[in-house]
Amino acid sequence: MTTTAETGAEGVRWDMSPLAPGEEAMKDRLEGAVADASAFVERWPADAVATIEPARLATLLGELAALRAARKEGEDWAMMLTWTDSENPAVLDVQAWVNDRLPLLDEALRHFELAWLSVPEERTEALAQDDAVDGERHYLDSLRRFGPFMLSPAEERVLSARDASATAAWKSLRDRTLGALATTFDDGTGEREWPLSDLEAARRAHPDRDVRLRAQLATNELVEPVFPVLAHCYDSLVADRLAVDRLRGHDDPMEATNLVNEIDGRVVEGLLSAAEAHAAVGQRWFRAKSKLLGLEKLDVIDFQASALDAPLLSWDDAHRLVVDMFAGLTPRLGTEAEAFFAGRRIDAEPRRGKPNAAFCLWPSTRVPGFVFLNWHGQLRDLLALVHELGHGTHFGLATQAQSDNSFMPGLTVAEIPSTFAELRLVDHVLATDEDLGRVLLTRELDQAVGVGFLATAFVRFEQRAYALRAEGQALNPERLCEITETAAGTVWGDAMTDKYGNSRLFWASMPHFVHERFYTYAYTFAFLLAAGLLARSHHPGFPERYERFLAAGGNASPEELMAILEVDLRDPEIWNDGFSVMDGWIDRIG
Numbered sequence: 001m002t003t004t005a006e007t008g009a010e011g012v013r014w015d016m017s018p019l020a021p022g023e024e025a026m027k028d029r030l031e032g033a034v035a036d037a038s039a040f041v042e043r044w045p046a047d048a049v050a051t052i053e054p055a056r057l058a059t060l061l062g063e064l065a066a067l068r069a070a071r072k073e074g075e076d077w078a079m080m081l082t083w084t085d086s087e088n089p090a091v092l093d094v095q096a097w098v099n100d101r102l103p104l105l106d107e108a109l110r111h112f113e114l115a116w117l118s119v120p121e122e123r124t125e126a127l128a129q130d131d132a133v134d135g136e137r138h139y140l141d142s143l144r145r146f147g148p149f150m151l152s153p154a155e156e157r158v159l160s161a162r163d164a165s166a167t168a169a170w171k172s173l174r175d176r177t178l179g180a181l182a183t184t185f186d187d188g189t190g191e192r193e194w195p196l197s198d199l200e201a202a203r204r205a206h207p208d209r210d211v212r213l214r215a216q217l218a219t220n221e222l223v224e225p226v227f228p229v230l231a232h233c234y235d236s237l238v239a240d241r242l243a244v245d246r247l248r249g250h251d252d253p254m255e256a257t258n259l260v261n262e263i264d265g266r267v268v269e270g271l272l273s274a275a276e277a278h279a280a281v282g283q284r285w286f287r288a289k290s291k292l293l294g295l296e297k298l299d300v301i302d303f304q305a306s307a308l309d310a311p312l313l314s315w316d317d318a319h320r321l322v323v324d325m326f327a328g329l330t331p332r333l334g335t336e337a338e339a340f341f342a343g344r345r346i347d348a349e350p351r352r353g354k355p356n357a358a359f360c361l362w363p364s365t366r367v368p369g370f371v372f373l374n375w376h377g378q379l380r381d382l383l384a385l386v387h388e389l390g391h392g393t394h395f396g397l398a399t400q401a402q403s404d405n406s407f408m409p410g411l412t413v414a415e416i417p418s419t420f421a422e423l424r425l426v427d428h429v430l431a432t433d434e435d436l437g438r439v440l441l442t443r444e445l446d447q448a449v450g451v452g453f454l455a456t457a458f459v460r461f462e463q464r465a466y467a468l469r470a471e472g473q474a475l476n477p478e479r480l481c482e483i484t485e486t487a488a489g490t491v492w493g494d495a496m497t498d499k500y501g502n503s504r505l506f507w508a509s510m511p512h513f514v515h516e517r518f519y520t521y522a523y524t525f526a527f528l529l530a531a532g533l534l535a536r537s538h539h540p541g542f543p544e545r546y547e548r549f550l551a552a553g554g555n556a557s558p559e560e561l562m563a564i565l566e567v568d569l570r571d572p573e574i575w576n577d578g579f580s581v582m583d584g585w586i587d588r589i590g
């Protein structure tokens, strides 16, 4: 076990004061925003929006941006407290206090969006073209994409009013059912009570194969008895989503997700087919990895286990490596990355009760962003750090250039800079320290196979599940196990065995399918495009284009954003570069 003292991340905690100077100040800010929200709804009734002039629309959008900023600041503040101080009962009170107020702000945001959608399209088009709302053109135009699928304002209100019981309750029942599971287990350090989440981590990545195997069997034993409850939660959510789709007029269960992501369904299908056509690349890595591990054949229990031993990195070395990499991309990105360290905007110290996760939050254009992770000195922590700072530097540039309505890109594009930062770090380390670089490459390959291929298989699993449910077949545990196993099997091919029933658990253990739908293709999308950028990133002119892409934030469609980087999303060949990059890596390890 690594201790924090060895890695130097001890005491590396957030200074939250740039976001939240204190509890009273935050509560005052949020209360003020709630009052502003109801004044906003009164000041801008739907009929006033229908006849609004460009200059007034600019004023309205400024007010809307301020509400959005206050909402996100409150939400992120409560979340940051929860994630760093979850055992403090006062934090739960703050969370509840904030949660009670967020819907009041959401109502105002929704009020404008519904009003805007009920204005005739010729009128909104002309308004969005006006110079007065220059920075919000994409936001205004792109809202229209939901128009054809909207119900009447009264129906929309009814739908969102029943969300808590119709969807949130199933999600939390699923999470609570799994969260309550625990069993006694011994990883070699003595028998103790293990929550499911710890077992999950051990079965995936424990360096000792025997521990992984036993953790897998213990997980099976723990989860199988609750299969009926989990399947019922999923079945109910799928049925509900299909019912709402019918009302809205979506004829493909993926359409709602594609709409949010602003991605054409044909682009997604092209991406999925390309991943399936290149499954042999992933299987080549499984064979290479089985050699590194001295196994005849890899099993799914080895899928995420380290192929090569890595030295532990100190926090200071990681800091230097990561900032050097960003500075090598462009000096401005180096400055943005350094600001996270200098401003104490990273919480890296592992502590009791701190969840095992990594994320980057950037609440609004008025405050800085923050990164959360657990630094144990392992290479996966280094990749997590650089990934989150990839988000952080992106949001840093975007918040300087865009408004609160427009700085945040959709999920597919948002994951590109974070993935690209990981890949550039691998390149950077390979150039300076071949041994460390090779180990890092094996970690990145594991990740690449997960997002490049398995994430695609998950989409196929979901498509099959929605199709079965639409035909009137209930999603019972047997069916769900069978279709996940089949989907994952296309990734493993004959290069990997699944002797211990790992794949059949995916539907039950992954939160993605329950909390969202068709969430995982965004990872494939981002990985393949980021890998494609890697070779190009050494060409002249790339740094300027890349900064422009980052600064654009969400103020353009994915197609327009990728065009800044000279990538044409309609070209079916764009995915291939990513697979070539993976092939090259396997050669280098081989």
Ligand SMILES: [Zn+2]
Pocket (backbone or CB within 6 Å): 387, 391, 415, 418
């Ligand atoms: Zn990310």
